[in-house]
Amino acid sequence: MLKVKICGLTNLADAHLTLKLGADFLGFNSIKGSKRFIDLMDIKDIVQRMPESLRNKVVLLAQDTDLFNIVKTAKSLEISYIQPYLFNPIPETDYVKARERGIGIFRVIHIENKRSISSLSINPDTADYFILDTKSPDTNTLGGTGASFDWYLYNCAKEILPERKMVLAGGINPSNVEEAVDYTETQMIDLASGVEAAPGLKSQEKMQALFEYIKKYNKKD
Numbered sequence: 001m002l003k004v005k006i007c008g009l010t011n012l013a014d015a016h017l018t019l020k021l022g023a024d025f026l027g028f029n030s031i032k033g034s035k036r037f038i039d040l041m042d043i044k045d046i047v048q049r050m051p052e053s054l055r056n057k058v059v060l061l062a063q064d065t066d067l068f069n070i071v072k073t074a075k076s077l078e079i080s081y082i083q084p085y086l087f088n089p090i091p092e093t094d095y096v097k098a099r100e101r102g103i104g105i106f107r108v109i110h111i112e113n114k115r116s117i118s119s120l121s122i123n124p125d126t127a128d129y130f131i132l133d134t135k136s137p138d139t140n141t142l143g144g145t146g147a148s149f150d151w152y153l154y155n156c157a158k159e160i161l162p163e164r165k166m167v168l169a170g171g172i173n174p175s176n177v178e179e180a181v182d183y184t185e186t187q188m189i190d191l192a193s194g195v196e197a198a199p200g201l202k203s204q205e206k207m208q209a210l211f212e213y214i215k216k217y218n219k220k221d
Contacts, residue, residue: 111134
């Protein structure tokens with residue numbers, strides 16, 4: 001079963017469209033400076049307007065020096081998952097402790113070359129999912145670049161990370177999603193710019209094309 005996470009949502013209409021089409025997770029980016037930034041109070045408003053049974057699909061993207069500040073913020077917004085970006089490395093045990101407090105975690109691994117994979121040494125218990133995304137030359141850009149990395153490296157990572165937890169991101173769109181999924185056999189994809197009309201605004205046409213493929217793919221299972 002192929003799952004999908006749609007990131008970079010900034011408004012209620014796009015959130016409703018994403019839910020209607022059947023996304024497994026919805027990502028809201030609270031990191032200032034992002035092209036897809038949305039204020040925490042606006043996120044809270046959108047979450048409260050969602051059916052209660054679907055609120056466990058929401059993922060908060062946030063940046064801080066302290067992982068537990070992000071956990072606290074997510075809980076205050078009644079959000080079940082976080083995608084943390086930390087200014088400095090933290091002990092792996094902090095991720096485990098955060099999960100023990102009832103918060104789900106998406107950890108991002110930025111991929112540049114084979115060394116990005118060979119140097120991985122990550123405790124699988126530190127996240128619910130590991131997102132493999134393209135490393136941008138701009139250190140201030142954390143994702144949503146629209147660029148892909150070598151998918152061969154995704155397959156290499158399967159030897160290190162639990163395959164069921166891996167998420168393919170970076171430059172996926174309705175035009176290349178079939179090729180990406182066939183090559184990597186990933187069980188989850190993560191899209192932001194690939195289904196946009198403009199940064200922060202989803203394209204209904206691209207979204208529908210993507211989910212048509214996903215439904216067709218999942219019918220084979």
